[in-house]
Structures are given as C-alpha cells and as structure tokens.
Amino acid sequence: MGKHLSVHTGELDGFEGLHDAVKGSHVEVMQLERGKLRGTLSHVGIGDFSLSIGAFNVGVRTQRISTDPKLIIGMLLNATDRVTHWAFDMQPADVLVIPPSVEHDGVFHKASSYAAIRFDMADLPDLFGGEPRLADAEAWQAKNHFRADPAIGMSAADRLPQIIAHLAQYPDALSEASAEFWKRAIIDCVTATVVTSLxxxxxxxxxxxxxxxxxxxxxxxxxxxxxxxxxxxxxxxxxxxxxxxxxxxxxxxxxxxxxxxxxxxxxxxxxxxxxxxxxxxxxxxxxxxxxxxxxxxxxxxxxxxxxxxxxxxxxxx
Known part of the structure; x- marks a missing residue:
C-alpha cells in the first residue's frame, strides 16, 4: 500500500510550538498567563488536506496574518475559561470559519484545546456537492461562528482526538480509498454543525x-x-x-x-x-x-x- 496518510504528534514545550497550531499556516502567539506552557500538537495530512489538534495548559493570544490562501474551519474542543475569536464568544464544540487571506485574532484565557481543518476552496464542490449552498465558495468568504448543535457537537468534539489517536497506529495500513473515507469523516465531524444550521x-x-x-x-x-x-x-x-x-x-x-x-x-x-x-x-x-x-x-x-x-x-x- 502507498503512503496516503501522515500523522505527527508531539509535545509542546513553550508557546513557540503553537506557531504551527494549524498545519501549513503560521500563527503568531503570545502567552497570557504565568507558567510553563505544556501540551500536545498533532497533525493529520491526507493529500493537501490537514487536520490539526492542539491542547495547552495556559492562556494565549493567537493571531494569523492574511497570507494563507486556504480555508480554515476550526472547532473549540474544550476550554476551562472564556475563549473569543474576533467578536465571537466560543463554547466547546462551536465551529469557526476563517476565510482565505483573512486575519484571525483569538484569545484563550486559560487551558484549552481545539481542532482545525485546512483545505483548498477548489475542493468545496467535491466535499459539499449535496449542499449547493456550501459548495459555493461565496458561502465561505465571510468570517463566521456557528453555535454547537446539541445533538452532534460534543460527540464530534470527542471523536476527533480519537480519530487521530487510532490513525496514528496504522498510518501505512490505509489504501488511497480508505484515506479518502477518513478525510471525509474528519470534515464531517467539524462541519456537521454548519450543515445542520442550514x-x-x-x-x-x-x-x-x-x-x-x-x-x-x-x-x-x-x-x-x-x-x-x-x-x-x-x-x-x-x-x-x-x-x-x-x-x-x-x-x-x-x-x-x-x-x-x-x-x-x-x-x-x-x-x-x-x-x-x-x-x-x-x-x-x-x-x-x-x-x-x-x-x-x-x-x-x-x-x-x-x-x-x-x-x-x-x-x-
């Protein structure tokens, strides 16, 4: 079988590790609390698509400059205190849309964890062909916030770290077709709240x-x-x-x-x-x-x- 999947997991030893909080997109980070920042950061890569999951123990300010041409959709997995992105107050399992080439500004007041997927806008018709309103790139051009669907939000937030943990055990075992299945499963977890909000x-x-x-x-x-x-x-x-x-x-x-x-x-x-x-x-x-x-x-x-x-x-x- 070919190498269709890459999974990398590492320990965070300081806020500098969060510069790579989203695979392929540089993030500026400033620590907001005293103490040694510890945590974990994982990246899953399937072709040009990526999923990143991070967890850290102290508050940080994150900013992303407007040079990334790809769409980023994030989910707050857990938080022990207030989390804001732009003017949006986030709750666990809420979903955030960061359009291409748009500056991002977030504040995690204390320990938190997140997930983010990143992919090309040209992939939208293939991923959302059953929902023409989401297959249209115009639907993703504005920064947006979706409150978690109570029926599916936390389930998805729990499932994403499990997917990474299990895929990491068998990165060479997946065929191209199986890797595509897991790519769709990951996107489905992150965007289900967006789909059900239509x-x-x-x-x-x-x-x-x-x-x-x-x-x-x-x-x-x-x-x-x-x-x-x-x-x-x-x-x-x-x-x-x-x-x-x-x-x-x-x-x-x-x-x-x-x-x-x-x-x-x-x-x-x-x-x-x-x-x-x-x-x-x-x-x-x-x-x-x-x-x-x-x-x-x-x-x-x-x-x-x-x-x-x-x-x-x-x-x-």
Missing amino acids: PPDGTSYLPSAMKLVRDVEDYLHAAGARPVHVSEICTELRLSRRSLHRAFHEVFGVGPVTFLRYKRLCMIRSILRESRPEQTTVSKVAIEQGFIELGRFSQYYRAMFGEYPSQTLGYAG
Whole structure:
C-alpha cells in the first residue's frame, strides 16, 4: 500500500510550538498567563488536506496574518475559561470559519484545546456537492461562528482526538480509498454543525424513495470493496442529507449512516472469512473499512453476526 496518510504528534514545550497550531499556516502567539506552557500538537495530512489538534495548559493570544490562501474551519474542543475569536464568544464544540487571506485574532484565557481543518476552496464542490449552498465558495468568504448543535457537537468534539489517536497506529495500513473515507469523516465531524444550521432549501422535488435508494445502492456496488462516506454519496448523486435521510428511513427504517455501517460490517465479515490470522488482523481490516473505535466495532459486529470478528478470522480456511 502507498503512503496516503501522515500523522505527527508531539509535545509542546513553550508557546513557540503553537506557531504551527494549524498545519501549513503560521500563527503568531503570545502567552497570557504565568507558567510553563505544556501540551500536545498533532497533525493529520491526507493529500493537501490537514487536520490539526492542539491542547495547552495556559492562556494565549493567537493571531494569523492574511497570507494563507486556504480555508480554515476550526472547532473549540474544550476550554476551562472564556475563549473569543474576533467578536465571537466560543463554547466547546462551536465551529469557526476563517476565510482565505483573512486575519484571525483569538484569545484563550486559560487551558484549552481545539481542532482545525485546512483545505483548498477548489475542493468545496467535491466535499459539499449535496449542499449547493456550501459548495459555493461565496458561502465561505465571510468570517463566521456557528453555535454547537446539541445533538452532534460534543460527540464530534470527542471523536476527533480519537480519530487521530487510532490513525496514528496504522498510518501505512490505509489504501488511497480508505484515506479518502477518513478525510471525509474528519470534515464531517467539524462541519456537521454548519450543515445542520442550514434552513430548508425550499425545494419540494424529491425522487421516489425507492428510486433514490436504488441509485445509492448502484453507486455502492460500483465502488466495490472500498468504504464510502455518506458525504461522498451526497456529492456524487447531488442529494442533500435531508433527502437521503428521509428516503432511507422510508425504505429501510434506518438512516443512511446506519445502512452504510451495516454494509461495511458485511464487507469486513467477507474479508475476514477469506483471510488467515497470519495474513492480517481484525484491527487493520476494521480501520480500512472505516471503524476507528475497535471496542465499539466489535460490539457492532457481534450484535450483527452473533460472534466476535476474531472468531470469524480464526475460522477462516
């Protein structure tokens, strides 16, 4: 397999380490509290896309000059005191949009942690094709703040560090297709609050649920064994999340995310049954198919098939 993913994690030993708080974008930092700044900084790179996660123990002022041509979308993961960006008061799981070539000014009054994704504006149609309003670069030209969605915000904030920790264990195990899946999963975590904040688009046309589902299944069949993220389906078939959700609930009684999880579980079972323990491991197959929390994956698998994945692999041959 090629090297499609890079993961770097290091310890912070002073505020200077936060100059690289966002991979590829220089940040000016001034410490606001007495004491030795300690923390961690991690970067995930998938092609030109990057995710950065940092945590530090004292207050800092951050400023970014207007030379970065890429879009940055940030999320406050945790904070022990007030955090402001421009005039926005941030709460944990809130999302911040920093347009290209716009100066940024933030204040973390005490210990905090954050996540930030950075990518090219030209990638918007591929990432948000199912939501034309977000696929348009004009939608991202103004600095903006989105209050965390209570149903998904903290879940996403908890999930992002888990993704980095687990991907760091298998940086060479991912195919190009699997790396693309995890790129979409990361973007989905950070931007879900933005997507759910969109008002109804006012369109009344909706293809019949069965036809829409069949179109999705045809697309999945053509994709073969690679994992497919729900955002890819929305982009390729030009469907909004709302339309997809309604159709799958009408046909199957479950949402598209659950349906895709079932499909990936079935694919993993087929792979395990055709493999030997000396050829692969359950964890490698699971992460290749889009499962990051191996304990939860094992529970899903056993609930679906009545046995643990290690048992399936052990029965092979």
